[in-house]
Amino acid sequence: MIDSDCIDIKWMKRAIYLASLGKGQTSPNPLVGAVILDKYRNLISEGFHSKSGMPHAEVMAFNNLKKDAKGGTIYVNLEPCCHHGLTPPCVDKVISSGVKKIFISIEDPDKRVSGQGIKKIKDAGIQVHLGLCAKESLELNRSFIHRNNTGKALGTLKWAMSIDGRVGLENGMSKWITNNYSRSLVHSYRADYDAVIIGGNTLRKDNPTLTTRGKKNQEPLRVVFTKTLDLPEKSNLWDCNVARTLVVYDSSTANTKYLKRIPDNVEIEKLSTDNPQSLSKLLAEKGCNNVLWECGPKLSTAAIKSGCIQELITFIAPKILGGSNSMNPLLDFEFRDMNDVFNLKEPEISIIGDDICVKSSFK
Numbered sequence: 001m002i003d004s005d006c007i008d009i010k011w012m013k014r015a016i017y018l019a020s021l022g023k024g025q026t027s028p029n030p031l032v033g034a035v036i037l038d039k040y041r042n043l044i045s046e047g048f049h050s051k052s053g054m055p056h057a058e059v060m061a062f063n064n065l066k067k068d069a070k071g072g073t074i075y076v077n078l079e080p081c082c083h084h085g086l087t088p089p090c091v092d093k094v095i096s097s098g099v100k101k102i103f104i105s106i107e108d109p110d111k112r113v114s115g116q117g118i119k120k121i122k123d124a125g126i127q128v129h130l131g132l133c134a135k136e137s138l139e140l141n142r143s144f145i146h147r148n149n150t151g152k153a154l155g156t157l158k159w160a161m162s163i164d165g166r167v168g169l170e171n172g173m174s175k176w177i178t179n180n181y182s183r184s185l186v187h188s189y190r191a192d193y194d195a196v197i198i199g200g201n202t203l204r205k206d207n208p209t210l211t212t213r214g215k216k217n218q219e220p221l222r223v224v225f226t227k228t229l230d231l232p233e234k235s236n237l238w239d240c241n242v243a244r245t246l247v248v249y250d251s252s253t254a255n256t257k258y259l260k261r262i263p264d265n266v267e268i269e270k271l272s273t274d275n276p277q278s279l280s281k282l283l284a285e286k287g288c289n290n291v292l293w294e295c296g297p298k299l300s301t302a303a304i305k306s307g308c309i310q311e312l313i314t315f316i317a318p319k320i321l322g323g324s325n326s327m328n329p330l331l332d333f334e335f336r337d338m339n340d341v342f343n344l345k346e347p348e349i350s351i352i353g354d355d356i357c358v359k360s361s362f363k
Ligand SMILES: NC(=O)c1ccc[n+]([C@@H]2O[C@H](COP(=O)([O-])OP(=O)(O)OC[C@H]3O[C@@H](n4cnc5c(N)ncnc54)[C@H](OP(=O)(O)O)[C@@H]3O)[C@@H](O)[C@H]2O)c1
Pocket: 158, 159, 160, 161, 166, 167, 168, 171, 172, 173, 174, 175, 177, 198, 199, 200, 201, 202, 203, 205, 206, 225, 226, 227, 228, 229, 230, 273, 274, 275, 276, 294, 295, 296, 297, 298, 299, 300, 302, 327
């Protein structure tokens, strides 16, 4: 049983809200917010981690103190760090501040912390209450926790389809299935991700831009995963003034003569394409907590089969494309029994003009 009352829940929820203000900006770091009360339980400061390289939430809150924190309480949605990273350990700040109590929602899964921050604070004689609003905190930092536990970036797969479940015509035409509002919403969604992934064929067919259209200062990294490297000389993704682009190709299958089509400002990496997990791992190593897969049926299916996808965003438009050769969102998983099919969690459904947006995740 957690020793807490409604007031503690209120302040922890405030810390979680503050943490959420850093969404899309903090990777590879987590989202963290902190609230400090004085010994009379009055709010005397708050802060959040706004961007990787910027002060941690606790430090920001201690730097903004309006009164002495001695004898006070601090609320933080993630265990304070106890290691030297880009900034000094937050536990030292907590201990030297003279606070009496700290509410920590969840432990930091980072192996350099993982309970050791809590131990240091306890050893200094500060009361530690762990677990308040843990469900909300786990959800908020889902991608950070996933990357720390698996070494891979959390994957969301997004597609847009007609009411008869088609993502494009037989000739590859798929622009535009959904309405302007849905497309604008996709630009906003991209702002929450560290990278957006497509396959080489989507680049050839659609020549997408894959940006937030200015909704995020630092645009997500645009990633093209290709076996052949047969990419066009002209492409919107080659303009790296708007956003960085990374081409990841398989040196065992690609024709490297095509490398000369790719401008110098585009980043290039070699990787086996046999299992897209290698891409999730590479992007995690590059500091991506989460990635948005916006690929067509072939790469989407390979990504699901290899466990790269944890969440799904599906837009459904009131159109009928028809035709047995029109594109399905996914290829065959070779299920032969209904007991084998994927069952998803209860979806979140919203109406976007005349489109429907369904968000779900794998169980
Ligand atoms: N409606 C929608 O939401 C939506 C979204 C995206 C795309 N599309 C449509 O989908 C079509 C393209 O479909 P697609 O399935 O070819 O998509 P894709 O996104 O281009 O994925 C397939 C490509 O990914 C690369 N790849 C790398 N590793 C792979 C692996 N392990 N397995 C499979 N592919 C791998 C290959 O590129 P290389 O060929 O370069 O080697 C392959 O051709 C286009 O017509 C596009 O308009 C629709």
